[in-house]
Amino acid sequence: MQRTWTPRVATALAVLAAAAFIYVTAEIMPVGALSAIARDLHVSEAMVGTLLASYALVAALATMPLVRWTATWPRRRTLLWTLACLSISQLISALAPTFTVLAVGRVLCALTHGLMWSVIAPIGVRLVPPSHAGRATMAVYVGTGLALVVGSPLTAAMSELWGWRPAVGVIAVASVLVLVAARLALPVMALTDAAGGVRPRRIVHHRNRPLLMLSVLTLVGVTAHFISYTFIVVIIRDVVGVHGAHQAWLLAVYGVAGLTGMALLARPGDRRPKAAVMGCLAASSLAFAALAALGHLGWHTVAVAAAGAAAIVLWGATANAMPPMLQTAAMRHSPQDPDGASGLYVACFQVGIMAGSLTGGLLFQRAGVAAMLTASCVLMLGALACVVVSRGLFADHPATSEK
Template identity: 85%
Template sequence: MTTAPRAGPWTPRVALALAVLAAAAFIYVTAEIMPVGALSAIARDLQVSEAMVGALLASYALVAAVATMPLVRWTATWPRRRTLLWTLACLSVSQLISALAPTFEVLAVGRVLCAVTHGLMWSVIAPIGARLVPPSHAGRATMAIYVGTGLALVVGSPVTAAMSEMWGWRLAVGAITVASVAVLLAARFALPAMAMTGVVAGGRPRRGGHYRNRALLTLCALTLVGVTAHFISYTFIVVILRDVVGVRGAQQAWLLAAYGVAGLTGMALFARPGDRRPKAAVAGCLAGSALAFAVLATLGFADWPHVLAASLVAVAAIVLWGATAIAMPPMLQAAAMRHSPDDPDGASGLYVAMFQVGIMAGSLTGGVVYEHAGVAAMLTASAALMLGALVCVLLTRGLFAMHPATSEK
């Protein structure tokens, strides 16, 4: 049986492996959010409403949330590289189906195939990174992988949106297909096999008893609340930029890029604190996001004219929101894995499932609040939920312990 490599320092080989994992995250997130930038182009080409194309995002999150834990259990004995390669192969096939889809229904099928393996990919990618480095560097390794997510927001989504406008959405999806195949080949040669720890001949890996693990369940519940708070407003970030910040047209793209760049910067700044003082780092991110939402909500309720001073404050809030919201998930996922040392993949899978449920809950709640109460009330809801998550983190002990005594505590 192939054994996992011994975790070592940040060697060039480890750096290359982490870069490949970040590339996998980049291409998956780019594929997930591609319909956002190509909404009108897809609707025109397939002769459906833009609302139907928008529904692809909510259905994606639903499928990912439902499929994650069963697939994590099914692939429990597989070497981790094989699992990742399988998800990348499914992504490549799904994008090829989508690029050639003659109807909206076929496009939806391609999206479902991508969504099915999305949660599994995120369930194994962070544990792979954590096993490449010493335990003291696990948080930084996870943060390095999440750089791919930030780059998807800054580069992937704008580029595919531009390609869709200039040459058609099918060519954009075709480019994602080619890129996913390239990442698949890179992962095959850059990553070690990584057999599951605790596997005996003919047996299954040891389990951490996730549904009896109070700390892990509490952490996942707080993740659900925080992600819901974020997506209540993020789903309508273009509306916020227009109605609160006062930015319209092409200038929105620059501010969205600034949001993503702030996220990458935030990940860099929180990488070391996330390993050494994870509770303080997470609390700082929650406080920053809550403050950003509160400032934007205040500007929304005040309905101030878009004078320079108010616009600058709003822009600063958007940047703060990006820096703290994007930096938080890798620290939460690293904490989840620490609470189940015998089965980090399963713990990561539970975290990912709750994250996807949060995306759905936030998008749906945000739509209802925005429709009935407006953008300011929507931002207030985000601020209130984020502040509630912050209070729970500050009052709860043991959630971010660096070395939990057991996976049950």
């Protein structure tokens, strides 16, 4: 019997995870370097904060057009192109004399962010048999978890010690190294339908009802998550009652919990995807409900800190395990065009990031942390109810609606 996880496949998946790691690290770099960038470029911290929302907006708008434009390209070439753009964008950012130039560099990175996520999971899935698609996607998403545990704290520390420009420069060098590794480790993966430069028949995804429902579900879930995640440091400080350096430790535990959750749910995500997603949504709802209750109480005791820390860990474990399962389900709903289905999923994900960040900011300013957490809980419960009553959204091999 042929082995699935050969050294060659494992190496290729590791390179894909490295690409995810470096892209997500670049995306969230301003979070850890907020003050350093503001001081150096003589702008407010609020202005620097707009780099995240604008990044998500550009990524959401550019994903589907770029997926269509590169439809005839071999998948490796597409990934290499996105990594090259990332490298150039980080070089521009590191040398930016003004905030405007920095924003331009971020836009170049954001333009290809969605395209990268649209092809990276389909590449991983093509490396393994269909029965292992979920596990391959989960392996790629390990890079995202590592970006939260290692990439973001590391760039934040470098920004404090040496300045934010060297930190961005390191990201640029690392992205070039990942580009070279991808060129050497990944197969070309030419599209048979695009042989000879002939563009494949366009799949009309707006007629694929299960895919649309799954994308809307993703948007709601991501919005629920980012309403609170945008202010997770405030939640840890004001609700859980953890201050100072201990906040960084709890954030690291949040990331480690995410990696653990992905590992534990890799196999169930392939065999019983609906049950796995329902479990994640239910656990996330429980975590938000617990944190909201603690926020309303306003107590600061050892017991409250322990309960709050446990809720943070549960939140991290479930929130990071869901995206690969949802993206795998999206690709299964369009076997003729997994890249396009993945692109639609990514676009909705980016809209969810933007909607969640903006909504969370409004709730935080006008109603407080407890109301913000309650909104996350309500939306997550709504997503759970939709999954419970749905049929065919998470079938192992759902039939596509395309004709």
